[in-house]
Amino acid sequence: MSIIEVPIGPQHPALKEPLNFTFEVEGERVVGVKFRLGYNHRGIEKLAETKNYIQNTLLSARVCGICTYAHTTCYTTTVEKLMGVDIPERAQYIRVVMAELERIHSHLLWLGVMMHEIGFDTLFMYYWRDREQILDLFEIITGSRVQHAMNTVGGVRRDITQEEMKIVMKSMDRLEKRMKYYKNVTLRERTIRIRSEDVGILKPEDAIALCAVGPTLRASKIKSDVRFDDPYVAYDRVSFEVCTGDGYDVFSRILVRIDEVFESIRIIRQALEGMPSGAIRIKVPMRAEGEVVGRVEAPRGELMYYIRGDGTSKPYRVKIRTPTLANIPALCKMLEGCYIADIPAIIASIDPCIACMDRITILRNDKIEVWNWNELRRYGIKWYGKH
Amino acid sequence: MKIEKIIKEFMEKGEITDFELRGDKRIFVRIKPEKLKSVIEKLVSSGFRHLITITGVDVGNEIELLYHLSMGGRIVSVRTLVPKDKPIIATITDIIPGAILYEREVHDLIGVIFEGCNNLSRLVLSEDWPDNIYPLRRH
Numbered sequence: 001m002s003i004i005e006v007p008i009g010p011q012h013p014a015l016k017e018p019l020n021f022t023f024e025v026e027g028e029r030v031v032g033v034k035f036r037l038g039y040n041h042r043g044i045e046k047l048a049e050t051k052n053y054i055q056n057t058l059l060s061a062r063v064c065g066i067c068t069y070a071h072t073t074c075y076t077t078t079v080e081k082l083m084g085v086d087i088p089e090r091a092q093y094i095r096v097v098m099a100e101l102e103r104i105h106s107h108l109l110w111l112g113v114m115m116h117e118i119g120f121d122t123l124f125m126y127y128w129r130d131r132e133q134i135l136d137l138f139e140i141i142t143g144s145r146v147q148h149a150m151n152t153v154g155g156v157r158r159d160i161t162q163e164e165m166k167i168v169m170k171s172m173d174r175l176e177k178r179m180k181y182y183k184n185v186t187l188r189e190r191t192i193r194i195r196s197e198d199v200g201i202l203k204p205e206d207a208i209a210l211c212a213v214g215p216t217l218r219a220s221k222i223k224s225d226v227r228f229d230d231p232y233v234a235y236d237r238v239s240f241e242v243c244t245g246d247g248y249d250v251f252s253r254i255l256v257r258i259d260e261v262f263e264s265i266r267i268i269r270q271a272l273e274g275m276p277s278g279a280i281r282i283k284v285p286m287r288a289e290g291e292v293v294g295r296v297e298a299p300r301g302e303l304m305y306y307i308r309g310d311g312t313s314k315p316y317r318v319k320i321r322t323p324t325l326a327n328i329p330a331l332c333k334m335l336e337g338c339y340i341a342d343i344p345a346i347i348a349s350i351d352p353c354i355a356c357m358d359r360i361t362i363l364r365n366d367k368i369e370v371w372n373w374n375e376l377r378r379y380g381i382k383w384y385g386k387h
Numbered sequence: 388m389k390i391e392k393i394i395k396e397f398m399e400k401g402e403i404t405d406f407e408l409r410g411d412k413r414i415f416v417r418i419k420p421e422k423l424k425s426v427i428e429k430l431v432s433s434g435f436r437h438l439i440t441i442t443g444v445d446v447g448n449e450i451e452l453l454y455h456l457s458m459g460g461r462i463v464s465v466r467t468l469v470p471k472d473k474p475i476i477a478t479i480t481d482i483i484p485g486a487i488l489y490e491r492e493v494h495d496l497i498g499v500i501f502e503g504c505n506n507l508s509r510l511v512l513s514e515d516w517p518d519n520i521y522p523l524r525r526h
Contacts, residue, residue, distance in 0.1 A: 038511035046522055211438050211485030224437075230412060230460035293413060293455055293462050295439070306442045306453065321440035321489075329485050 033332045048318035069102040070298035072151035078294030078305045091155035092234040093275040100264040105134040106299035107257045117344040118195040119381035155281025196250035200334040200346035212330035214301020219245040219252035226297035238270040250349040341383035414463045434458045441489040443497035445525040478504035496523040
């Protein structure tokens with residue numbers, strides 16, 4: 001077998017990843033869905049085999065920009081287990097705070113995008129304005145708005161000071177008020193309900209059979225959350241609800257994510273109040289042997305890392321399974337039989353890469369028309385204006 | 388059914404050759420490739436219905452496959468080996484439809500053929516990627 005020099009490995013289906021769907025439509029109805037992944041295939045799993053355990057922290061942070069903290073948390077907790085080390089308690093609490101801040105920013109980003117897809121751009125702007133304050137918190141705590149470089153094997157690299165905690169607490173109060181307003185708008189606003197209720201149905205039995213994860217699964221009334229079922233870092237020391245929805249539709253997915261923001265605020269408050277003092281990182285061995293299956297609840301759902309070490313300073317195998325990939329079969333199920341006009345809302349409802357779907361092929365009357373995402377979005381809004 | 392009881396039954400019937408409990412949340416079982424379907428079927432009917440993913444690892448002359456199934460907080464990783472010169476194993480998409488992308492991914496990147504899978508077309512590699520070269524193989 002020849003040696004491969006080109007760094008090609010498994011793709012990563014996160015935001016901005018190009019993904020191609022082919023819809024087979026009959027009139028306004030979608031009758032078949034095909035898709036193609038891999039346009040943003042960067043070979044991260046292969047690359048990880050060539051770097052040591054510390055260097056790979058930086059690599060895992062770059063799998064995704066939106067949920068970078070979920071990736072480094074999953075990577076570092078898995079490697080720490082592989083090395084057999086326990087990180088200081090304070091570091092575990094800091095990881096909880098950071099992970100929940102990230103969930104809030106990711107959910108607000110998604111809620112904004114979702115509103116944009118159904119043509120409600122005012123709410124999109126509102127959501128993104130409120131998301132800004134989370135990015136500001138990241139900047140205050142870590143010095144960076146997107147790539148925090150906060151996690152390392154053995155703990156975290158920066159502490160959260162008393163002053164910073166006060167700022168975070170204040171911000172959470174402000175955000176809670178805003179979220180109450182958003183929930184009210186979502187429940188009462190007809191535009192949102194018309195575009196999302198009974199759209200993109202995923203029945204519980206299908207969600208299980210197709211191995212869906214995260215808010216997509218929970219909106220189909222399945223109570224499953226890694227933070228609750230398989231607690232990591234300090235999640236077993238905070239109390240929170242696993243939010244579920246019973247509409248099985250896009251509307252349910254919106255409500256589940258709004259409710260999850262409230263729970264994240266609750267978790268952050270508890271973690272800040274109960275944060276023990278002490279060290280934030282420890283020294284770890286540079287080598288590891290064995291294998292560990294680790295997982296965390298990323299904003300989009302269950303994220304899994306499988307890491308195998310052979311006693312050297314570099315992992316023998318790093319396997320990453322991201323939540324978007326797990327939700328693609330469920331997405332195809334949701335799209336079956338839907339209207340063309342509902343495609344943007346349904347695809348957005350699993351919180352995948354939006355820019356990913358950069359081209360859509362419409363097969364109508366044997367003629368092939370190629371639409372880009374914007375054209376499809378505009379078509380959806382116009383179609384609903386008429387019907 | 389408790390996983391300990393399932394494993395005991397498996398051992399008695401000779402379905403699995405070895406198992407390892409790591410803590411109370413992670414279980415690794417080793418099986419012969421021909422037993423895959425019956426073991427997965429039994430696990431799914433016992434509640435391990437969520438397939439997290441399928442991991443393929445190049446271990447020299449063989450390819451190791453790990454099927455990670457979970458129920459609540461517990462993960463059972465079913466481990467089996469297929470020879471590299473004849474990497475064929477039965478599909479489990481008829482038991483777990485959600486396995487389709489994971490089988491296609493392993494097929495693409497490490498070259499395992501899942502017998503009975505109705506779609507093993509390219510998933511992540513580009514169309515012009517040469518045949519019979521698998522990026523995650525080591526030797």
